[in-house]
Amino acid sequence: MFGIYLKRELSRRKKAALVVAMGLALGIALVITVNSVSAGMTQAQDKVLKSLYGLGTDMTVTKARSAPKAGASQGPNFRFDAKSSGTSSQSSDRVMTQGGQALKSSLVERVGAQKGVSAAVGALSLDVTKVDGSFTQGKARSSGTAGGQGGPGGGGGQPQVQGGGADFDVNSYSVAGVDVTDQALGPLAAMKITAGRTFTAAQTNARAAVVARSYAKEKKYEVGSVLTISGRKYTVIGIATPDSGESTTDVYLPLKQAQSLGDTGSKVTTIYVRATGSREIAAVKKRIQANISGTTVTTSADMASTVSGSLSTASNLATSVGTWLSVTVLAAAFLVAALLTSAAVSRRVREFGTLKALGWPSGRVTRQVVGESMVNGLVGGGLGIVLGLAAARAVTAAAPKLTARLAGTGGGPGAAGPGGGGPGRQTTSTLEIALSAPVSATTIALAVGLAVAGGLVAGATGGWRASRMRPADALRSVS
Structure with a gap:
């Protein structure tokens, strides 16, 4: 009886059910898109950290170099033996x-x-x-005047070295x-x-x-x-x-x-x-x-804060603005679904009043409304997953380029990162990363959970209102 009545009522109210489902679908699709883009940002940052810092691990342990003693040599020096050739x-x-x-x-x-x-x-x-x-060894030449001698007492000038070099x-x-x-x-x-x-x-x-x-x-x-x-x-x-x-x-x-x-x-x-x-x-x-x-312990999270460029900006937007936007839209979708379900219950006063007059208890009426809302939520969840997957796939196919930039000293292993910081060499490392939007099973499970939650919120609101109706309300609505 429950299933037959549920199917009949949803068929009679296709437009209203579709509006509720689409509202939930848009909110769920946005959540999937934001989560997948955030996962892509994390993957991109991991690639940047591996390339810029050579970090293929969870953390590194280093120790800061002690201050040099007074008079100590700061840089490299080279000594060559003199040769007579x-x-x-x-x-x-x-x-x-x-x-x-x-x-x-x-x-x-x-x-x-x-x-x-x-x-x-x-x-x-x-x-x-x-x-x-x-x-190249130079040659010594005398600069004395004509007829003079370059030796002692000869009145010649000082000898000069000509040619040579390195x-x-x-x-x-x-x-x-x-x-x-x-x-x-x-x-x-x-x-x-x-x-x-x-x-x-x-x-x-x-x-x-x-x-x-x-x-x-x-x-x-x-x-x-x-x-x-x-x-x-x-x-x-x-x-x-x-x-x-x-x-x-x-x-x-x-x-x-x-x-x-x-x-x-x-x-x-x-x-x-x-x-x-x-x-x-x-x-x-x-x-x-x-x-x-x-010792100094540096993790991937510590290094991520030193990367600038469009990757850092996009990551901040995805984790802050994107998250709050998805939460706001999802909350609005839940609210709209609850209001639409409650309004639909108000228009079914005669129906629910008559059912109660025929002997339906309030709990059965509530279950009927919640069941209809759950179906709407699941349909909305399915549509939301399809839209979210399509949006994530579009981002991956477009593969927008993000840049990551690091300015610091070094140039060797882990420049400006663990083990980096070579003597007095300024380097700027720039990487270009293609953004992808992978969708995980956890994200899909989250979408299903949100769909069920949306159906429960809408059903609980409408069911509570339906359970308060009395058979007398149905009689008063008959003209």
Whole structure:
């Protein structure tokens, strides 16, 4: 009886039911669109953080560099041996640790032992400056007058050096020491090997290198090429490409080789940390800062606040204006549905009064109104999901370009991020990210829940009013 009456009443009031369903559909569609765009913003920010900072993990642990002592050298210096030949070629590499103060390798184990930490690996950031060129020795010539002698007592002028000079090229690039036993965490985590291969777990101290695609193209390196750092030859075994943008690291070496080049013993400059779950990140950060003094813990959320450009602006709009707009429209849709249902009940005074006169209890009348409203809500939810999916698909197909910009110092691994901040080099990194709008199962479940909630709100309002009607009301409405 309930189903038959429900079907008949909805068929009689198709227009009113469709208006209620469309109102709910528009609100639900907007919620789906805003949620999917916000998810796309999060994905875009993750790509930016990986590309700009080399962050392929939940957080990094570093330590600020201590203030230099008075009179200490601030920058690289080069010394060349004097040679007696007229022309001499000279080449020298200056290797310096980049970023913060070097950390003892024992700290990696301490960080890994903290509650909530799933894994921790160390990495070493180096900045290599190569000076390569030649000196040309000048010749001394006397400037004495004609017939005079340039020697003592000869009355000649002072000898002058003519010719000579120097011609040097300066090439600066960044090197990252990688823990080859866990490459899913650390500098190489945000990279994809597009040619050759990566390190094996046995190559902890091998003379092998993985080169970033942009640097390999600039220097014409290929798999099998040999590059030289401080007189040591390294064979290129792979070319790495970042997920988006350009890599901030040029060369990747096994950690032990990088430590030997930088003469740092077994120290590292950055500890990459993976938490056991996303909800543990904030607690793990506080725990590390409390238990390991002097360290700086940086999470993805901390870094996201340093990114500017249209990506940051759009993300702020999606999370603030978009959220409030969707909440406002959804609340308005619920209110309109409740008012329309209540108005429809008012126009059915004779019907409900007659049903009560025939013996229908108030609860049955209420259930009938709530059932009709629930059907309207589910229909509106279905329409809203279709509209929301269409809007999200349109955003993904259009793929609007957003820019992310970071200005700071550095240029090596994690420029201006963990492990970044090279000596006195100002860099500006800009990435262009295509926005997508992925729709998750959680968002669909949210839409269904909102549809049910909208039906319940409208049904409860109309049902309460219908339950208060009396049979006498139906008799008074008969003309």
